[in-house]
Amino acid sequence: MTPDRLDEAFHSADPDVRRRAVQSMSLRPRGTPLEQILDALSDSDWRVRREAISLAAQSAEKDELIDALLFRLVETENTGLRNASIEVLGMIAQGQAQKFASTLAAAGQGAQKFLVEAMGKTRDPIMIDHLKPLVDGSDANVAAAAVEALVCIGGRRAEALLKERLSTPRLFLRISILEGLTRLGTRLTWNELAPAVDDVIVRRIAAELLGRTGEPEALEFLLDLASDPSPQTSSAALRAIAVLASETESDKNELIDRLTGSNDSFRRAIHEALLHGDTPTRQGAAYLAVLCQDASSLEAVLQAVADDVANPETVAALRASGSALIEPLLMQRGGESRVWAIALELAAELSYRHLDQVPAATRDRIRSLIERDLTDASDAVRAAAAESLLWWGDPRDCRALVECLRSPSHQVRAAATSALEGLVKRVPVAVEEALAEADLDGPGGADIAHVLSRLDSPRAEELLKRGLHSGDPRTRRAAVQALAIANASEIAQLIGYAVADEDIDVQVAAVRTLGQMRTKEADVPLRTALDSPFAPTRAEAALALGRRDANGAIPRIRDLLEDREPIVVSAALDALAWLGDSEVATAVERALSHADDEIYQAGLRAARTLPVGDAERLVAHGLAHSAWNVRMLAINLLVDLDTEHTRKLLQDALTDETDSMVRHAIETGLRLGV
Amino acid sequence: MTLLHDAGPSLELSDFRLLRDFINRFCGIYFADDSAYIVERRLRERLRDLRVGDFAEYYRYLQYHPKAEKELEAAAEVLTTNETYFFREAYQLRAFTDEILPAVRSQALARGSKRLDVWSAGCSSGEEVFTIAMLIDSSGLFDGWNVRVFGNDISRRVLNKARAASYSSASFRAMIPEYAKYFIESEEGRQVHPRIRAMCHFGHLNLMNERRAAIVGRVDVTFCRNVLIYFDDASRRKVLDTIYQRLNRGGYLLLGHSESLLRASTAFEITQLTTDIVYRRPIPFTDIPPRLA
Numbered sequence: 001m002t003p004d005r006l007d008e009a010f011h012s013a014d015p016d017v018r019r020r021a022v023q024s025m026s027l028r029p030r031g032t033p034l035e036q037i038l039d040a041l042s043d044s045d046w047r048v049r050r051e052a053i054s055l056a057a058q059s060a061e062k063d064e065l066i067d068a069l070l071f072r073l074v075e076t077e078n079t080g081l082r083n084a085s086i087e088v089l090g091m092i093a094q095g096q097a098q099k100f101a102s103t104l105a106a107a108g109q110g111a112q113k114f115l116v117e118a119m120g121k122t123r124d125p126i127m128i129d130h131l132k133p134l135v136d137g138s139d140a141n142v143a144a145a146a147v148e149a150l151v152c153i154g155g156r157r158a159e160a161l162l163k164e165r166l167s168t169p170r171l172f173l174r175i176s177i178l179e180g181l182t183r184l185g186t187r188l189t190w191n192e193l194a195p196a197v198d199d200v201i202v203r204r205i206a207a208e209l210l211g212r213t214g215e216p217e218a219l220e221f222l223l224d225l226a227s228d229p230s231p232q233t234s235s236a237a238l239r240a241i242a243v244l245a246s247e248t249e250s251d252k253n254e255l256i257d258r259l260t261g262s263n264d265s266f267r268r269a270i271h272e273a274l275l276h277g278d279t280p281t282r283q284g285a286a287y288l289a290v291l292c293q294d295a296s297s298l299e300a301v302l303q304a305v306a307d308d309v310a311n312p313e314t315v316a317a318l319r320a321s322g323s324a325l326i327e328p329l330l331m332q333r334g335g336e337s338r339v340w341a342i343a344l345e346l347a348a349e350l351s352y353r354h355l356d357q358v359p360a361a362t363r364d365r366i367r368s369l370i371e372r373d374l375t376d377a378s379d380a381v382r383a384a385a386a387e388s389l390l391w392w393g394d395p396r397d398c399r400a401l402v403e404c405l406r407s408p409s410h411q412v413r414a415a416a417t418s419a420l421e422g423l424v425k426r427v428p429v430a431v432e433e434a435l436a437e438a439d440l441d442g443p444g445g446a447d448i449a450h451v452l453s454r455l456d457s458p459r460a461e462e463l464l465k466r467g468l469h470s471g472d473p474r475t476r477r478a479a480v481q482a483l484a485i486a487n488a489s490e491i492a493q494l495i496g497y498a499v500a501d502e503d504i505d506v507q508v509a510a511v512r513t514l515g516q517m518r519t520k521e522a523d524v525p526l527r528t529a530l531d532s533p534f535a536p537t538r539a540e541a542a543l544a545l546g547r548r549d550a551n552g553a554i555p556r557i558r559d560l561l562e563d564r565e566p567i568v569v570s571a572a573l574d575a576l577a578w579l580g581d582s583e584v585a586t587a588v589e590r591a592l593s594h595a596d597d598e599i600y601q602a603g604l605r606a607a608r609t610l611p612v613g614d615a616e617r618l619v620a621h622g623l624a625h626s627a628w629n630v631r632m633l634a635i636n637l638l639v640d641l642d643t644e645h646t647r648k649l650l651q652d653a654l655t656d657e658t659d660s661m662v663r664h665a666i667e668t669g670l671r672l673g674v
Numbered sequence: 675m676t677l678l679h680d681a682g683p684s685l686e687l688s689d690f691r692l693l694r695d696f697i698n699r700f701c702g703i704y705f706a707d708d709s710a711y712i713v714e715r716r717l718r719e720r721l722r723d724l725r726v727g728d729f730a731e732y733y734r735y736l737q738y739h740p741k742a743e744k745e746l747e748a749a750a751e752v753l754t755t756n757e758t759y760f761f762r763e764a765y766q767l768r769a770f771t772d773e774i775l776p777a778v779r780s781q782a783l784a785r786g787s788k789r790l791d792v793w794s795a796g797c798s799s800g801e802e803v804f805t806i807a808m809l810i811d812s813s814g815l816f817d818g819w820n821v822r823v824f825g826n827d828i829s830r831r832v833l834n835k836a837r838a839a840s841y842s843s844a845s846f847r848a849m850i851p852e853y854a855k856y857f858i859e860s861e862e863g864r865q866v867h868p869r870i871r872a873m874c875h876f877g878h879l880n881l882m883n884e885r886r887a888a889i890v891g892r893v894d895v896t897f898c899r900n901v902l903i904y905f906d907d908a909s910r911r912k913v914l915d916t917i918y919q920r921l922n923r924g925g926y927l928l929l930g931h932s933e934s935l936l937r938a939s940t941a942f943e944i945t946q947l948t949t950d951i952v953y954r955r956p957i958p959f960t961d962i963p964p965r966l967a
Binding site for chain 1: 919
């Protein structure tokens with residue numbers, strides 16, 4: 001973007017244009033004047049401010065910027081600017097404790113807490129000395145902010161300072177400290193915590209810390225707390241016990257015995273929490289109930305699964321249960337339909353996995369329940385019955401499953417599709433026969449096409465061709481996708497018509513399918529797709545032609561570099577790189593000065609295809625990008641190049657990189673290089 | 675796909691982060707890395723519905739598809755948790771009735787106004803909105819006043835439920851018997867009395883859209899309970915800025931009991947009531963009559 005266009009964009013009425021302008025500035029941060037940075041930080045739109053924060057963090061005039069921000073932090077009523085100032089100071093004001101101290105001394109009471117917040121955000125341990133008197137000061141708001149700042153800074157000194165004040169008689173301060181230590185991940189001992197938990201509110205807040213001690217006294221305390229009449233306190237205790245249980249490994253059986261042997265009031269608390277708790281509480285309670293094998297809570301546990309509340313550990317524990325759970329599961333019949341759906345499916349799975357331990361009568365009962373429930377009024381139950389046929393299905397079930405594909409319920413159709421896919425592997429002829437008369441124009445047309453694609457037979461192909469005429473675009477799309485298995489020129493022509501489909505998703509599927517076909521007849525419709533009014537279709541066509549080595553399409557694909565849609569420009573650049581276009585290097589240079597992440601990333605990918613020296617230089621640009629995923633791509637490309645220079649670049653990048661996932665990618669890449 | 679089994683494409687951590695951040699920018703909801711399984715499970719439904727092959731393609735769909743805006747709303751809808759019931763967190767409601775309502779009444783009268791506005795930010799299916807209206811009505815402090823309780827949510831589905839105002843037993847798990855008079859039995863369940871419904875208004879509003887939030891006007895009290903727990907710090911701060919701007923000076927903000935008292939926003943002042951700790955938009959020193967200053 002030229003400076004004039006940038007300036008124009010910066011003053012645009014459209015916040016997204018301003019955001020992109022500020023994002024562009026961050027590609028040359030040292031050339032951005034201080035006043036412009038401050039203007040961007042006080043923008044009325046938060047997205048612009050978010051970009052401005054990254055820009056400010058890279059400013060060359062750091063001292064002046066800190067002075068200006070400290071001044072604004074104290075004076076401004078603009079909350080957006082205030083928050084942005086706090087963020088930026090947090091990023092750049094390390095080693096400036098003295099400046100903060102003198103501003104604090106001159107600031108009014110209301111502004112002090114903002115300064116304190118910024119001090120915390122710097123994560124500079126030197127700030128601790130200045131925060132300490134504020135924690136002990138008389139203003140509760142400033143003291144709370146100072147505790148929060150210490151938590152942000154973290155480390156042993158901050159933690160020790162908070163721990164020393166754990167038993168403060170100022171209740172609000174004690175609550176703040178306990179919350180802070182919880183977030184710091186501090187592990188206190190029972191002896192340290194016990195004196196602080198003499199108050200009913202404090203106990204609730206300290207529950208997580210108590211759980212973390214892992215000590216038997218704390219567990220006993222939490223078990224008592226779990227029976228507290230206050231639902232908030234009981235819930236906090238149950239959550240803490242659940243964490244304690246999931247983190248315990250070596251003494252797990254001992255812990256399970258203790259929980260299993262606990263009194264009725266604990267089980268009642270679990271039950272109550274399962275029924276009435278908030279999401280994290282129900283999550284914890286469900287896990288504890290499964291761990292304790294508390295049959296009286298089975299229905300409530302299944303309800304938690306039905307509500308999508310149970311975590312994967314709980315579901316895995318249920319599925320790992322033995323055959324003893326089958327009868328209690330079958331007893332859920334007649335209850336809430338979603339609970340029964342889960343019970344039926346789980347019973348079907350467990351009985352199949354433990355075939356030798358399940359009496360024949362029980363197996364027959366399950367089989368007949370499945371058959372009956374395939375026509376149940378509840379979608380969840382029908383879906384569960386259909387899914388159960390993954391284990392228990394045989395040829396006679398195919399017609400019933402195809403019937404399920406007519407259901408308006410997406411859930412039922414998905415389960416029936418899954419079961420039919422399983423049966424295709426075992427009894428393909430029965431599935432094909434059942435599908436012969438299936439209604440491709442019905443709600444399950446797309447699912448039928450999906451199953452047909454697994455059959456790989458002439459009859460299935462004929463049926464799929466019928467699907468191309470369906471009135472439902474989802475069926476047409478699925479038929480187009482399914483026909484990718486065929487490679488005949490006649491089919492390519494049929495799919496070519498779909499490039500002109502009125503539905504964009506059918507168009508995209510057709511272009512993609514044609515791109516996978518080896519027949520020449522696919523080229524013509526693909527080229528026409530480059531002129532589609534829909535950007536995703538143009539983009540997909542460029543990619544398909546690029547993959548097909550369609551060199552003749554290069555001039556037209558070059559035109560797409562001027563397209564107004566980033567997705568099209570990005571695809572065109574990828575395609576030209578694959579085709580080895582001689583003008584790619586110029587396109588790369590332009591892409592790497594573009595504000596759009598997609599185009600920038602395509603520029604990096606295309607740069608990788610250039611001669612090694614150019615590739616190293618251009619891909620290295622990406623290491624300084626503000627978006628983590630762009631840096632990640634640059635790293636992967638540099639790892640792929642694997643030269644002495646790229647290894648050095650990666651080593652340097654490791655020094656500055658703050659994103660844990662990107663750091664991990666660099667470390668892995670360096671190890672692979674070694 | 676059933677309630678128990680959920681096969682489908684896996685959500686790689688990098689795609690999770692891109693999707694998580696994209697959705698976060700749209701509506702503020704934030705998922706930590708250890709909650710990726712929830713996003714994977716809930717968004718698979720969207721992938722199946724759109725016949726999109728994997729999460730990377732879904733991310734591109736959200737960015738570039740002509741129907742992306744509609745899809746983003748659908749994604750937010752499946753990812754939001756809607757869990758509420760009447761008279762949730764009773765101790766806080768006691769503070770509202772016993773201390774906050776008399777205080778805001780005095781403030782309004784001092785402004786020469788007989789109007790009370792309460793906002794339930796992220797109201798889900800409406801139980802909180804109606805609870806607030808019932809508490810105001812039964813307090814007797816605002817008889818003859820212009821009282822409005824406004825609830826907003828990002829989910830159109832729950833707003834439809836709120837407008838219908840009919841509830842099943844799960845919504846009454848913490849019901850206080852003396853308020854039963856505010857319900858009438860109907861075929862769909864227990865329905866909120868028309869007099870209470872007339873005080874309540876609902877709107878489709880994304881809390882991250884600060885401009886649209888102006889619809890709410892100025893309010894005396896905002897309830898934003900168990901909403902911000904699903905947001906990241908930056909979004910939380912942004913929403914709290916909006917709430918701050920919408921509150922009258924001296925107006926109150928009530929957060930859920932499990933929400934931190936500290937990390938919300940330093941712009942508010944912390945106020946210790948008899949049974950609760952709440953936030954308040956400060957009254958500038960110059961606005962306080964000399965006798966009280």
